[in-house]
Amino acid sequence: MAEPRTTLSWSLDWKSLLAIAIALPLLLRLGFWQLQRADEKQQLLDAATARRQQPAVDIQSLGEYPNYLPVYVEGVFDSQRYWLLDNRIRQGQFGYEIIALLNLADGGKLLVERGWIAADASRRQLPELTWPEGIVRLQGELYRSTEQPFSLGEQLPEAWPRRQQWLQPERLETEIDGLLPTVLRLHEQSPAALRTDRLLINVSPQKHRGYALQWFAMAAVLAGIFVVRNSNILALFKGRSDRGEKL
Template sequence: MRPSHSRFKWQFDWKSLLVIVLILPILLSLGFWQLRRADEKAALLANFEQRRNFAPVAITGLAEYPNYLPVFALGEFDAQRYWLLDNRISHGRFGYEIMAVFTLVDGRELLVNRGWVAGDASRQILPAVVVPSGTVQIIGELYRNTEKAFSLGAEPVAAAWPRRQQWLDLDDLGGEFPDLLPTTLQLAADSVGAFEIERMVVNVTPAKHTGYAVQWFAMAIALGIIFIFRNSNLGEWLKRSKSNESNE
């Protein structure tokens, strides 16, 4: 008969059992969350690639406003009302992203992302923003960010224009701009009114999200292996088996 000490046995340690019960579900959920994010980013890129080849259509004729749809709009920029979105870095340079109010020929208003402008590093002087005058036609693509910006609290809104803010949420503008369309227009680089345009469809690629998922799953596997060794005689059993093989 084979000695009992040569058999695999469980010897549960409640501390390590508690650790794996608490930590393993978190690691697995983070891994699956990253996989879902990878699928979402892949769908965004697919929509972008599909719609970027469409011919621009008049925004005034739209009933829906899908992201990345090329459009053109006829109207006037508001020379006074625009936002400077703070702390926007481009190629290592400090600056602002300019969000402008554009009044369409039918009277409705559209929020337009005019791109990036350099700012004063001391933050004492706001950049001079040139606003096209008169009726102009602008082109670009629709985009509305559905992710809420991280905030430690509500940002105070200044009454004077232009306004310097950290972020801008369309949902918060309905009271002040009742005729505002529920989307924004990202100007094309060759459009009237465009500043420095650097379009980024996704900030993290699907491949990176998949890589992050692999890391979380690898950590879960490592935790499981440590748990098995801590709660069984597997280590001794493997050593004994190897020793027996070398003696034969």
């Protein structure tokens, strides 16, 4: 006599239904957001690579200042006015990122990121810097961050040099006449360059894709648990397995 066939049936639990209705879209959204971030990072890497392959141009010939464009410039450093960006860590060592001010021949001024320098662990004494004398020719690439710095109401110092957490170029443009709306990141071979090993991006596209896979995997596991808890699918599989053993 043929055994009756068992069909898939559901017995929905409102608690698990509510949980998956909230959690599943969130997990999927996080996964797709990570994929979007991966695409954005890849586009940034491609643009940076393409621009870095271009020959360096005179910064004073530019009408706009795209990030990662190789440039050169001549000017005189203002050795009295510069910034020490605080809490910059390299290989576990505390230090500062040095931002200098370069006076150009036409009266304009340019922010120059000289690089990183180690600091006194006690934070009592600022590092001593050396400065090229007279007119110098600098080479590097343009970079101005588009991210808004996080601040807890930091009081910006008035005296020079200024030690602070972040630089706010928009604010400096109102304070310093003729300041160009960009920052020159020095190449390591350029005069006045300090330690210039910089990360282009903090998280690679591959890592973002890995994070996306994790979110999608969690969504798949959650969906599987929901199906098992709210249906007779396990009984169906067990029944088929038992019939197969009898045959």
